[in-house]
Amino acid sequence: MSTAAPDAAVTLVVNELFGPTFQGEGPSQGRLARFVRLFGCHLACCWCDTPQTWDRRRHDLAVEQRHLGVDEALNWLAGTPGDLLVITGGEPLLQQRALEPFLAAVRQNGLAGETEVETSGTIAPSPAVVEAVTRFIVSPKLAHSGLPERQRLRPAALRQFVLSGKASWKFVVQSVPDLDEVEDLVTRYRLNPVWVMPEGTDSATVLDRMRLLADPVLARGWNLTSRLHILLWENARAR
Ligand code: SF4
Numbered sequence: 001m002s003t004a005a006p007d008a009a010v011t012l013v014v015n016e017l018f019g020p021t022f023q024g025e026g027p028s029q030g031r032l033a034r035f036v037r038l039f040g041c042h043l044a045c046c047w048c049d050t051p052q053t054w055d056r057r058r059h060d061l062a063v064e065q066r067h068l069g070v071d072e073a074l075n076w077l078a079g080t081p082g083d084l085l086v087i088t089g090g091e092p093l094l095q096q097r098a099l100e101p102f103l104a105a106v107r108q109n110g111l112a113g114e115t116e117v118e119t120s121g122t123i124a125p126s127p128a129v130v131e132a133v134t135r136f137i138v139s140p141k142l143a144h145s146g147l148p149e150r151q152r153l154r155p156a157a158l159r160q161f162v163l164s165g166k167a168s169w170k171f172v173v174q175s176v177p178d179l180d181e182v183e184d185l186v187t188r189y190r191l192n193p194v195w196v197m198p199e200g201t202d203s204a205t206v207l208d209r210m211r212l213l214a215d216p217v218l219a220r221g222w223n224l225t226s227r228l229h230i231l232l233w234e235n236a237r238a239r
Contacts, residue, residue, distance in 0.1 A: 010070045010098050010101050010102075011068060011069050011070070012036070012038060012067070012068050012070065012073055012095060012098045012099070012102060013038060013039040013065050013098075014037065014038060014066055014067075014068045015037045015039040015052060015064055015089075015090060016035075016037045016237070017037070017068075017073070017080075018035050018239070019033055019034035019035050019082055020032055020034060020080060020081050020082045021035065021229070022228055022232075023084060024229030024230065025137075025170065025197055025228070025229075026118075026137045026170050026197070026225050027137070027168050027195060027223070027225075028084055028114075028116060029225050029226070029228055031083070031084045032081070032082045032084065033082055033085070033086050034077060034082045034084070034085050035086045035088060035238075036087050036088070037050065037053065037088050037090065038053070038087065038088070038090050038091075038092045038094070039053050039054075039061075039064065039065040039089070040053060040054060040089065040094050040095070041053055041089055041090045041091040041094070042091060042122070043120055043122065043145075043151065043152065044147070045141055045145040045146065046144075046145060046146035047144075047145070047172075047199055049201050049235070050088075050090060052064045052237075070101055070102045073102060074106065074109065077112070078109075078111055083112065083113035083114065084112065084113065084114050084115075084116065085106060085111070085114070085115045085116070086115075086116045086117075086118065087116070087118065087133075088117075088118040089119075091120055091122070092117055092118065092119060093117070093125060096125070096126050096129055103115060103128075103129060103133065104128070106132070107132055114134040114135075116134060116135050116136070116137055117129070117133050117136050118136075118137045118139065119136060119138055119139070120139055120140065120141060120152070121138040121157055121158055121161055122152065122153075122154045122157055123157055124154075124156065124157040124160035124161075125160060130164045133166060134166070135166050135168055136161055136164065136166050136167045136168070137167075137170050138167045138170065139170045139171065139172060140152065140153060140158065140171070140185060142172070142173070142178055142181050142182070143181060144174050144199075145172075155189070158189045158191075159189070162189065162191065167191075168193055169186070169192070169193065169195065170195045170196075170197055170225065171196050171197065172197055172199045173196050173197065173198060173199065173213060174198075174199045175209075176216050179196070179216055179217070179220065182196065193223060194222040194223060195222070195223045195224070195225045196217045196222055196223070197224075197225045197227065198210050198213060198227070201230060201234075201235040202230065203231045203234060206226060206227050206230050206231060207226075210224065210226055
């Protein structure tokens with residue numbers, strides 16, 4: 001592949017690259033996609049489904065991370081079919097400095113029709129990242145994450161995502177009463193559009209919670225997303 005050359009010294013700290021597969025969650029659910037899962041997270045949600053990106057008590061973090069040159073990531077992308085590129089984590093915006101040249105080169109070289117960045121919404125996106133992405137999938141954490149509010153909700157960052165005009169809001173929900181907490185955040189920060197997603201890492205839990213949430217979510221006029229990869233492959237890595 002011949003791409004416009006990014007700075008060879010810039011590296012991303014990656015947990016895994018995978019695809020083609022389907023985007024399992026949110027507004028692009030079911031779309032053919034390539035995933036770049038970045039290493040590292042500054043939060044510690046008690047139900048986190050990717051603890052290998054940050055939790056040294058459960059994982060050997062030295063094994064779970066590798067430094068990948070931006071040019072190597074671009075080469076992988078060029079050889080992996082799909083229109084959608086999903087940047088996920090961990091918390092990808094911890095690596096904004098390296099993401100900026102990567103995303104710019106992806107655009108410049110036409111390596112993705114659309115690019116989504118999945119984030120907790122606690123770090124404001126830089127102007128260059130806003131410019132380069134198609135959409136942010138922002139997932140502010142609720143109280144059931146076990147995190148104190150000051151850690152999981154950063155009003156200034158949330159406002160930057162709203163101002164970007166590129167944010168979809170995906171709330172991880174365990175039970176119907178959680179929807180009141182979502183409503184409070186949606187009203188307080190004027191979040192739109194809203195997607196509710198059941199928390200769960202096995203298909204039975206995801207389906208049970210989807211069925212409980214479907215009518216209450218409809219009643220509030222929001223969108224509902226399953227976790228397609230869990231329904232298809234349970235909690236397999238890199239699917
Ligand atoms: S923000 Fe995401 S990656 Fe970080 S601990 Fe929470 S669920 Fe896991």
